[in-house]
Amino acid sequence: MHYAPAILIGRIVRTLARMRKPGGGSAVPGLVVNKIAPGFLARTLNGFPEGLVIVTGSSGKSTITKMLVAVLRAHGKTVFTNPSTANISQGLTSALLEQASLTGHIDGDIAVLEMDEGHGAYIAGSLTPRVVTLTNVMVDQIDRFHDSEMVQAMLAKIAARATEAVVLNADDQYLQDLAAGVRSPVRVERFGVTTEVLEANPRGLGYAQTATARLPRGEGVLVTRVAGREAEISLPEGDYTVGLPARGTHYAVDAATALGAARQALGTAFRAGLAVAAISSIPAVFGRGEVVSVRGRQVEFVLVQNPASFQLNLDSLEPGTDQILVAIGSDVRDPSYFWPVTTSGLGRVLIASGSKAHEIALQLAYDDVAVDRIESDLGRALDDFLALPEPAVGLKTIIFSADGMRRTRAHLGLATNSEELS
């Protein structure tokens, strides 16, 4: 086959890249293959017998992709998926290279791809996904996407490629508006939460614009109750209790999203009980409320990726938690956009750290949060924080941006788990 030389070259480049920089350079071989055989990515992704499912949107992609893959595997499918750090096109090609035979063929019944909305819009034109899943529109880092309309336009471009179904968030007005453009025979599957669930989140769910109406019960996939790490989800097949990888309404919505996507991807083969069991068996997610044991201490990691997830994570912390470290790193170019987040519920933060330590401490101070110490050196901050005796209330809690998380993990020698990153 005509892809064989390109694949071989890609593999050689990959090996060389790894020799130069262990663990790094993963996008480079993809870059080379994309140059030599530009059709490789699309041809391979469009070639799975049961098609391609794309998961995209502002937040929740990694968790939903993981849940959906688990559901499909529980239904006996062989699934190709991308590690979420590899969701740009070169990285995707590199991920495909890992598994492709020299003819460009990859074993698998179906592919599930997590796509960054920006890069997804760039490569979507060559893809023919059966199902496109749209999570939500949140205001991302301001220096990356200017505004919600731009995100909506990128998602619309990806959604327009769906051949069978678009799965979307009924509580997100930008996505509801986009649904009007989906033409028969492509179906629209909606997921959402009830009025009660929404009202339990006084600051909303972080969508750039929340729709005024809720999804009626019996239509689509509806989160009817969230309690800790459990949610009640109503499907056309019946009502189910689902175990979540972490507490919080956004994980319940992630589960509903995955169930909606699985219903559309599997069609008549979908078994709700099997799907719910698969989602419930997913282990806690690292960096988003996962509890890990470090140096003999139980520590909870909380990842904040944008103002919405910052607020949701703060609101779901155990009240009165008395040992909190906040680490905001260089990935947050300008922390101004965190200021609409109400941090006063934290009460007291023992250490503000990371390269943006002073910026985040300033915000906390104006929210009347006591900040005991500002320590830009994250390693030192972590060592001192972990050395403290056990907290009186809650767990030792580390709230970090993605960069803070990477540095924390490296400093504490925790296993790399690239699938958890997005």
Added chain:
Amino acid sequence: MTQGEPRPLTIVSVLPELLGGNGDAENARVLAQRARWAGQPAEVIPVRSAADLPPQVDAVVVGSGTDAQLNPVRDILLGMADDLRAWATAGIPILAVGTGLELLSWGIELQDGSVVEGLGLVAGRAVPRAARATGDLVVTSKHGRLIGFENHARNFVGAEASALGTVASGIGNGAGAEGVVMGNVIGTHLHGPVLAKNPVLADHLLRAVFAARGTEYVPAERALQIDGIAKAARNQIAVRLGLATE
């Protein structure tokens, strides 16, 4: 002033949802907190339409929004144009950031040649830039050096005679000057919590607010401590830009 319970300071935050994406609307909270720390009760009143306007106002914050919302936001602002003009004339401090500044000016020229008419409250107009201005912005002003972040698609012309300061690093209005000042109306591209990061500017506005009440603003000890954090944050940016620290 009357004895007993004086009316708390009323800080108006104009359209905090539509004009708050960068955290600019939070400057109202910064003013209120610094007043409270100085012993003066204060409240932030979110104003989403002219009907929400309180009878008496001590300071106003107009933040920055998205371009897609320029026209609807301008239409809402038009409904309070007379009030804004009366306050500006009366010397009530108004802080306008980014598109907030642009909408209070003569108008905004868009890339496609169309124009969004402004309220004409301050001199100048916004004109398209070839590339978006995103990055650190350092301004030399009569209040001292101001440091923050800018992220805007347009330059600001016609306000050279009444700028907030001159650009030491970054883009600002686009030709060496930054912002516009008219009495106690201050417009700037320094987005986000500019008043927290640059308390000299906050205290300049608060002195006007307190003076209008016949009292003197003295920053609280608490504010001075927190200003130390802001200074460290500013110095960090200065070092990154190769500028002298304070």
